[in-house]
Amino acid sequence: MNYTELQLTLPADYTDIFMAELGALGFESFVETDEGLSAYISESDFDETAVQSVIDKYADQTAIAYQINSLEKKNWNEEWERNYQPIEVQDRIRVRASFHEPDAGFQYDIVINPKMSFGTGHHETTAMMLEHQLSVDAAGKTVLDVGSGTGILAILAALQGAERVVAFDIEEWAIENARENAELNGCSQIEVFQGTIHEVNPTERFDIVLANINRNVxxxxxxxxxxxxxxxSTLLVSGFYEQDALDIEEKGLAEGLIKTGQLSRNKWVSLRFIKSTRGL
Structure with a gap:
């Protein structure tokens, strides 16, 4: 089977967005490049009109160029492995793929084989969420991971000693990937289901809620x-830009939350809130 390579030239801020958009069109793998993103799909499944529709959707926000190449069958696992490098957070967390050797110098060794899911720690929002989690005591706690992707945030919570972790995503392939990654990390306390926040049992109550999604959601x-x-309890959120942080903060305050922390990186923001009945 031959593959089509789509080479996109676009700002780094849009890389994750386009991985999600192209994943929905059937693209199977992605490689981040200095210019933007390369995406791969079987030649028979490629639809340039659909790709152009996605690009047009963001045309008023940023300049995007693309090139299409036809490729002979190749070892995609080898290509992916060559471009996937481990990341480190606060010298305490190391996120790696299963083909990387473990490093005992880190407190938390997280194995993530992302496939088509997003959340390897390479994006600023995921890294900031992981950093925030380091300041939250999850031992013996119940945790909800909203829009879990690869399950990376749920896995860290489990490795921190959470008693129960509920994770969900709307995408079937993300659910499969999160389950596989939870098993790779020996996190049997993670429960993963396909759906939205409205499918969570409304009678349940959580000590920690993790939501790395986007401003509107x-x-x-x-x-x-x-x-x-x-x-x-604690709420950690990310997935939005600096200009949207005030809106998120005001929404939290209107719901009775107290902001207790903020991280910013490359114009992305992550906020930490607590739900307190006592005030500060």
Whole structure:
């Protein structure tokens, strides 16, 4: 089977967005490049009109150029392995693929084979969420991971000693990947299901809620997160830009949350809130 390579020239801020958009069109693998992103799909499944529609969707936000190449069958696992490098967070977390050797110098060794899911720690939002998690005591706690992708945030919570972790995503392939990664890391306390926040049992209450999604979903769903949170629980959010941080913060405050931390990286932001009945 021959493959089509789509080489996109676009800003780094849009890399994750286009991986998600192209994944929905059937693209099977992705490689981040200095210019932007290379995406791969079987020649028979490639639809240039669909690709152009995605590009047109963001045309008023940024300049995007692309080139199409036809490739002979090749070892895609080898290509992916050559471009996937481990990342480190605060000298305490190392995120690697299963073909990388472990490093005992890190407190948390997380194995992520991402396939088509997103959340390897390479993107700023995921890295900031992991960094925030290091400041939250998850031992013996219940955790909800919203839009779990690869399951990386759920896995860290489990490795931190969480008693129970519930994770969900709307994409079937993300669910399969999160389950595989949970097994790779020996995290049997992680439960993964396909759906949205509205499929979470409304009678459940969580100590920690993790949501690395986007501005619009957060603004819509923060009230639901708050209803699912115990008193003195923690909410960590990311997936939005600096210019959107105030809107997210105000939404949290309107729902009775107290902002206790903020991280910023390359114009992306992650916020930490607590739901407290006592105030500060």
């Amino acid at each position: 957060l603004l819509d769903d923060i009230p639901v997160y708050v209803r699912l949170m115990k008193p003195d």
